[in-house]
Amino acid sequence: MLARKDVEKLANAASIKLSESEAGKFAGQINELLEYVEKINEVDTEGVKPTLYPVSLENVFREDKVEPSLERDRALANAPEERDGQFRVPKIMG
Amino acid sequence: MDLCDLSIHELKAQLEKEEITVEEVLDSFLQRIDAVEDKVKAYVTVTGTEARERIRAELEGSLAGIPLAVKDNISTEGIRTTCSSKMLENYIPPYNATVVDKLNEAGAVLLGKTNLDEFAMGGSSESSYFHETRNPWNLEYVPGGSSGGSAAAVAAGEAAAALGTDTGGSIRQPAAFCGLVGLKPTYGTVSRYGLMAYAGSMDQIGPITRDVEDAALLLNVISGYDPKDSTSVKREELDYTAFLQEDLAGMKVALPREYLDLVSNPEIKESVLAAFKKMEAEGAKVEEVSLPHLKYAAAVYYILATGEASSNMACYDGVRYGFRSKEAANVAEMFGNTRSEGFGEEVKRRILFGTYVLSANSYEAYYVKAQKVRTLLIKEFEDIFKNYDLIITPTTGDTAFKVGTVTEPLESYKMDTFTVPVNLTGIPAISLPCGFSSKNLPIGIQIMGPQFGDGKIIQAAYSLEKILKLGNKRPELEVAQ
Numbered sequence: 001m002l003a004r005k006d007v008e009k010l011a012n013a014a015s016i017k018l019s020e021s022e023a024g025k026f027a028g029q030i031n032e033l034l035e036y037v038e039k040i041n042e043v044d045t046e047g048v049k050p051t052l053y054p055v056s057l058e059n060v061f062r063e064d065k066v067e068p069s070l071e072r073d074r075a076l077a078n079a080p081e082e083r084d085g086q087f088r089v090p091k092i093m094g
Numbered sequence: 095m096d097l098c099d100l101s102i103h104e105l106k107a108q109l110e111k112e113e114i115t116v117e118e119v120l121d122s123f124l125q126r127i128d129a130v131e132d133k134v135k136a137y138v139t140v141t142g143t144e145a146r147e148r149i150r151a152e153l154e155g156s157l158a159g160i161p162l163a164v165k166d167n168i169s170t171e172g173i174r175t176t177c178s179s180k181m182l183e184n185y186i187p188p189y190n191a192t193v194v195d196k197l198n199e200a201g202a203v204l205l206g207k208t209n210l211d212e213f214a215m216g217g218s219s220e221s222s223y224f225h226e227t228r229n230p231w232n233l234e235y236v237p238g239g240s241s242g243g244s245a246a247a248v249a250a251g252e253a254a255a256a257l258g259t260d261t262g263g264s265i266r267q268p269a270a271f272c273g274l275v276g277l278k279p280t281y282g283t284v285s286r287y288g289l290m291a292y293a294g295s296m297d298q299i300g301p302i303t304r305d306v307e308d309a310a311l312l313l314n315v316i317s318g319y320d321p322k323d324s325t326s327v328k329r330e331e332l333d334y335t336a337f338l339q340e341d342l343a344g345m346k347v348a349l350p351r352e353y354l355d356l357v358s359n360p361e362i363k364e365s366v367l368a369a370f371k372k373m374e375a376e377g378a379k380v381e382e383v384s385l386p387h388l389k390y391a392a393a394v395y396y397i398l399a400t401g402e403a404s405s406n407m408a409c410y411d412g413v414r415y416g417f418r419s420k421e422a423a424n425v426a427e428m429f430g431n432t433r434s435e436g437f438g439e440e441v442k443r444r445i446l447f448g449t450y451v452l453s454a455n456s457y458e459a460y461y462v463k464a465q466k467v468r469t470l471l472i473k474e475f476e477d478i479f480k481n482y483d484l485i486i487t488p489t490t491g492d493t494a495f496k497v498g499t500v501t502e503p504l505e506s507y508k509m510d511t512f513t514v515p516v517n518l519t520g521i522p523a524i525s526l527p528c529g530f531s532s533k534n535l536p537i538g539i540q541i542m543g544p545q546f547g548d549g550k551i552i553q554a555a556y557s558l559e560k561i562l563k564l565g566n567k568r569p570e571l572e573v574a575q
Contacts, residue, residue: 002450011446013453014404014446015408015426015430015433016437016442016445017427017430017431017433018442026443029443029504030443030447030450037393039389040390040394040397043387043466045470048469050468051465051472052465053295054520055280055282055325055520057282057325060324062321070188070189075414077188078184078185078415079413080417080418089413089425089428090425090428091425092425
């Protein structure tokens, strides 16, 4: 069972700030969902390999060749803040 | 009937014979949008001005002059693409998704971007940040989701056809709720480049159309290997319209009894069983089979899809694009506040659940365990396809529900049991209308085939459509004049 505190830790790991009431509500719903998905433990999976992708593909390689990419001003066009041709963020240290 | 009520192939035929012009076609659709969009709310963005501009040039290709809609989680260069989220409310992609380039090359005309459950996470289109979309068959009901805007637009005559995306049923379920054809191709058939990822091992783009022929026409345009999508599969390109043949003779059809047991509305069972009877009369051989792992499918899906989603959603951090919270003393606070204010409740819930199943202490018990049950489910489907050409089931357990009535997350997740096995196993499936309930709401039947058997399910769906003869019944919207 997840307590509200555990949900706050998860939210912190996922970089989402939650209000106390949100954390409480999500805790209840996540516990309900965990109880539901628990039933997969009935299945015997001894020796079964996990599936990552449903269609089997070999490693996909390509030639290491320079191709045109997004120009800087177009890459920056959606930025919430930019300065001197770079993304600007609030201070990182201190 | 107006031009905007015709299918792609009907419009094509009339355009080719020069009985109508591209201008007349576009006018008809834009007039319909003007008349009904206030009620249906299928679109996030209508691109009428751009559409008029586009048809000034001579359009060539298999979709020349055909007005289409595209779900708003598929990138369109210069046209905002929101995923129906506050997070991307003002995001304007600097490039086109591969499928959008392909539609453009085929001469299609984009009418707009359609509404969805935020980031495609839902089955009713109610979790959109902007507005709820309504079902054109009855405006008190949901159109389904997450491609509910695409389905509602096509059903209401606001687009000739539309692209949707399907991670757990998001094309097939709204197609069923809105009386349309919805095709989820085999994983890797259609490029995902430019599609905002929800769960990358299951997401697939596909058409929502008025009939099976249109689905084949659109699949011809959007399918094909794309080096920009590393999960795109290199195969011989097929002409899917070659499968538009009325022939069910000798087809072996499996009917999993667990599916019928899950149906909550007896009218759906009746309607689907009646369709089986008609298929048998045309020479198909229907047998009951068992899918014992079906009961775990929704659990496996929600573990894997939310795990993948929690990772895919990490890119929305307020740095390079999208919403950024104004309240922040430092960068960590900026991330936390941006994601708190920018995401809606369902998206947060799935990120949190996904973060939990991927965390060190639960990774083996939940995530890896679910990946193993996925393997068993794939094996179970493969075994059935050794003896049968197709698996046919109802697309949903009930018809569309009323807006605002499904409020518990787990309740809506369980409904997805009908559709998620297709995504977990990577196989193709198509939903087509097979009848109407006593409330005049559409009922859908789902045809699944083995991986890369897209042509086979198109043939079966085309044949069934001809037998059922539902005609081109359209919803009667009270249109404001």
